[in-house]
Amino acid sequence: MIAATLPPRVVLYEGPGAEPLEPKDRRELFAQLLDRGYAVTLAGSGVASAPPTATVIVLGRFQGSAPDVAGGDGPVSVHDISGEQVEQVVEAVESARGARPMNRPEAAAANTGGDTWKPWFPVIDMDRCTNCMQCLSFCLFDVYGVSETHHLQVENPANCKVNCPACSRVCPDVAIMFPKYHAGPIDGAPVSEADVSREKMKVDISALLGGDIYAKLRERSADAKARFSRERSADQALAERRRCLKKLADAAAIPREVLDALPSPEEIQRRAEEAQARADAARAAAEAAT
Amino acid sequence: MTDTADSTTPSHKQPRLLYCRCAYAQVIPADVKDAVLAGLTESGEAFEAVPDLCEMAARRDPQLAQLAAETSPLKIAACWPRAVRGLFTQAGATLPKTGVTVHNMRTDSAEDVLAGMQTADQPTPEET
Numbered sequence A: 001m002i003a004a005t006l007p008p009r010v011v012l013y014e015g016p017g018a019e020p021l022e023p024k025d026r027r028e029l030f031a032q033l034l035d036r037g038y039a040v041t042l043a044g045s046g047v048a049s050a051p052p053t054a055t056v057i058v059l060g061r062f063q064g065s066a067p068d069v070a071g072g073d074g075p076v077s078v079h080d081i082s083g084e085q086v087e088q089v090v091e092a093v094e095s096a097r098g099a100r101p102m103n104r105p106e107a108a109a110a111n112t113g114g115d116t117w118k119p120w121f122p123v124i125d126m127d128r129c130t131n132c133m134q135c136l137s138f139c140l141f142d143v144y145g146v147s148e149t150h151h152l153q154v155e156n157p158a159n160c161k162v163n164c165p166a167c168s169r170v171c172p173d174v175a176i177m178f179p180k181y182h183a184g185p186i187d188g189a190p191v192s193e194a195d196v197s198r199e200k201m202k203v204d205i206s207a208l209l210g211g212d213i214y215a216k217l218r219e220r221s222a223d224a225k226a227r228f229s230r231e232r233s234a235d236q237a238l239a240e241r242r243r244c245l246k247k248l249a250d251a252a253a254i255p256r257e258v259l260d261a262l263p264s265p266e267e268i269q270r271r272a273e274e275a276q277a278r279a280d281a282a283r284a285a286a287e288a289a290t
Numbered sequence B: 001m002t003d004t005a006d007s008t009t010p011s012h013k014q015p016r017l018l019y020c021r022c023a024y025a026q027v028i029p030a031d032v033k034d035a036v037l038a039g040l041t042e043s044g045e046a047f048e049a050v051p052d053l054c055e056m057a058a059r060r061d062p063q064l065a066q067l068a069a070e071t072s073p074l075k076i077a078a079c080w081p082r083a084v085r086g087l088f089t090q091a092g093a094t095l096p097k098t099g100v101t102v103h104n105m106r107t108d109s110a111e112d113v114l115a116g117m118q119t120a121d122q123p124t125p126e127e128t
């Protein structure tokens, strides 16, 4: 889930009228705030304007009264941190934020749920995308949509299944990146000719599986269901289902958790048809517009 | 890997520096991102640091639009230039074709990234 409110922006002011922090304290303060999810600006003179609505927290070792600072349209709070240790400054920022919800890296890593979310979603290389809409017809989770100008766009990034790069495999033009993936070209590394042919082979999942991928999924899922009712042991049935899905997972780089969490066969069919219809309509509209 | 999409824009304006911490993943070697942050903070030069460009792009943070709209050159320490440009576009803040340099902390040493961030622009051929 993506927190709806903008996190506060922190400005460390070291311009005229403020004494600079020791370099090691400055480094430590930046690291601690960044790792807690705050954007931090080191400002030498004046304060860069903040986006409207963002709260700005200005920190500084002010000599005398705090200088006038120009923030955005949102509230600005100024804190004199003279004589404070880094930990105390971090505490002051946390309490200035108050109860506003905020995505937190450490909570996302621990997968504690709530407002936390690991930013994992497809990013499109518009220089490569040919607007073929294969990704839109493939995704069952409404991640993709169509812009007013009939172009593919990533509409609901938070719907994406964390660590699943499957849709990047269906793009014939290697235009889909997941910047936090572990390898290129999916992570955004330059695309070579060899990548294009390799990805094209890999992505022809239909051929690989001898048919439509969702039909295959439905089949596998229905088989697993039937087995489940025949077999008394739920554990056995689950193990069987996992075994059946492994081939699919390997072929399309879909994490097993994602396959295990797929909706019912009927729901998969409904969503796949809906996505296909959207893609067809978008392609037709784009063609009509040219 | 560095993407310098500008070899012609005059650099009479002080470049803006942007550092991405990649706080939600471990794709940037920790020693590299720590050393780059150390270099930037210890220099005392003004710069912007963000926890995670990916996270900001997902929620279309208006700070990205502000950075993209800047007329002074922009130097970014993050990851692959293609990914960084895609993220700005995702945020509705397409980066200009010129005046933006992306330094890749996934592949380059901290020394190289800092050298690129802190030295005056040298025209280099475009790499993507």
Ligand code: SF4
Residues within 6 Å of the ligand: A124, A128, A129, A130, A131, A132, A133, A134, A135, A136, A152, A170, A171, A172, A173, A174, A175, A176
């Ligand atoms: S599959 Fe690739 S080329 Fe086709 S619309 Fe999606 S991103 Fe663009």
Ligand code: SF4
Residues within 6 Å of the ligand: A179, A180, B020, B021, B022, B023, B025, B027, B028, B051, B052, B053, B054, B055, B078, B079, B080, B083, B084, B087
């Ligand atoms: S832009 Fe690159 S370095 Fe920054 S958070 Fe995303 S993956 Fe990490």
